[in-house]
Amino acid sequence: MPRSNRPRRRAGGGHAEPERDIESVLMGNRRTESRRGQAFSVQPISAAKAVKAYSCPGCGGAIEAGVAHLVVWRMDGVLGDAADLAARRHWHEHCWRTA
Template identity: 65%
Template sequence: MARSHRSRGRAAKSRAPHPELDVASLTAGWRRTEVRGGREWNVQPVSERQAVKAYLCPGCGLEIEPGIAHLVAWRADGVLGDAADLASRRHWHIHCWRIGPT
């Protein structure tokens, strides 16, 4: 009789239910906090696929066209609260953000 080379423990593990994925925690990993000029900023990348609208980059004054990967940045330590900070977010070219917001 032929002998099986498959582990018996593997079959029991494959039947175990998978834990639910927490989408919020997975996507929050893309957002990061940076300190620039003594201010704290939330910075979140936008992929080519997610970039569906045109925005004006505050760093260079040029348009960020749809389909171009870029960053969204907003204050993390504003005095008017989180809602006001989020409402004042700006879309930046990646290069313009790297050389520094003014």
């Protein structure tokens, strides 16, 4: 009998993967971190999605295209969310952890 390439259903008729809400799919693993009494939004960028080169504010070195890194912005700035997002910076993961 030929082999079937169609995925088989799990016992109980469940999905192969747990359902995720649309926000987590679009935003990835974005998280909130607190540094020196200020809240920051931290968004990991995978190597596949890193298509431009940036300068890391932690070490001053280059973050080349194709290198996984973090995008970080303040969440509690006095000028509002739009200004905070516009002031976001790209960091090496190590530089952000040690900042």
